[in-house]
Amino acid sequence: MNNQIHSMSDSIVQEINNLDNVSILKLDKEEIINLFKANGILLFRGFDVDVDIFKEFTNLLSIDFINYAGGAFSRRVINGDETLLSVNDFKSEIKLHGEMYYQQNIPLMLWFFCANPPLEDGETTVCDGRQFFNEISSSTKELFSKKKLKFNVRISQEDWQKKYQTDDLNQLEEMCRKNNTHLTVNEDQSILLEYISPAIIPSRCGKYQVFINSLLPTKQLNPKIINFEDDSEIPEEVVSELNEIAEKITTEISWQKGDILMIDNTRILHGRRSFADDQRDIYIRLCSPAFSF
Ligand SMILES: [Fe+2]
Structure with a gap:
């Protein structure tokens, strides 16, 4: 997988690209885990991913998926699965934060999936809490x-x-x-x-x-x-x-269809820029890693 990995320029985000036209489900799990532990944030781009493959892939690496009881925003449940939620409650900017840090039990890990990118704006923002x-x-x-x-x-x-x-x-x-x-x-x-x-x-x-x-x-x-x-x-x-x-340390992620973002919620803050169109459809899963962490 080595030749598929590069950093987004000036960024904390490690990007894993599909250069060899492989299924995302065939990637080396141990390598992903090591990269995740070292960097706290990975972007998987260019893979052929729909919502079912997204669920299958995240199920390989995570456990204890939670619903959003007690969460601050309204979230739409996708395909009747309470552990798969749409994040577009409203369209304004959301500043950098750790997910659900207004309560004791936070998800240790987050997954985002770009079901459909916005026409413009609406980047997800991230930074390293260290x-x-x-x-x-x-x-x-x-x-x-x-x-x-x-x-x-x-x-x-x-x-x-x-x-x-x-x-x-x-x-x-x-x-x-x-x-x-x-x-x-x-x-x-x-x-x-x-x-x-x-x-x-x-x-x-x-x-x-x-x-x-x-x-x-x-x-x-x-x-x-x-x-x-x-x-x-x-x-x-x-x-x-x-x-x-x-603002100074933010990296912006401009979504492409099928992108998957893997985030350590004990280290990486996330947010998003505002957007105006109705195209943006980003899903989230909240969970724990299925590996020691
Ligand atoms: Fe959030």
Whole structure:
């Protein structure tokens, strides 16, 4: 597989191209795993992939596929499979983030599949959380080491039942307990959720610090629900600093039909540029690696 691998220019993304006209299902699994562990992000391009092959390929390398209960956005289930979801809830920009970092149980690994590319714009953005950490000023690093992030959100009864895919309060309590999320149920059956998360985590190998969280899109889309754990506000200049770093170290992926992106969700942040057309159809699967990691 060696002659099929190259880096996108100036990029963290390792691209694996189909130069020998082989099936993606025939690629050397061990080699993929080693590349994934080293780089955290792989783009498979030029293979003949439809949605069934995408599922088969991801099933070879991943386990514990989850549905999106508790997720922040509405996602369309594809072909009746709750572990295969469309990401196009709306069309505006989504800033760099780790997937589902507003709860304890995050998927360790993400897969994206380009069922149909946008006519223009709508690139998926990525960056390495290790590099992000290295770029942050020492005063901001110190602030995040002292104070964790707190997500604090009120959700109506109708909305939590949809979001958590249940109308049973006991089940909701159980999900919140497993996610280390503090739940308050109000008289009108609306709920208040409170979750505290670090902005910076040690890498799984323990050698690096990684800036990965849901701070930037939350500040962008729903600023009232995020503060520090002591209820103090995250200073605007800190948010500006982080947005500047994010732009500086972002790699854009311009989708081609059939592209597959494999992402380490404990290290690589992702987001997307805005788009205007109705063509863009990108699917996602959330899971764990089927190998030691
Ligand atoms: Fe995401």
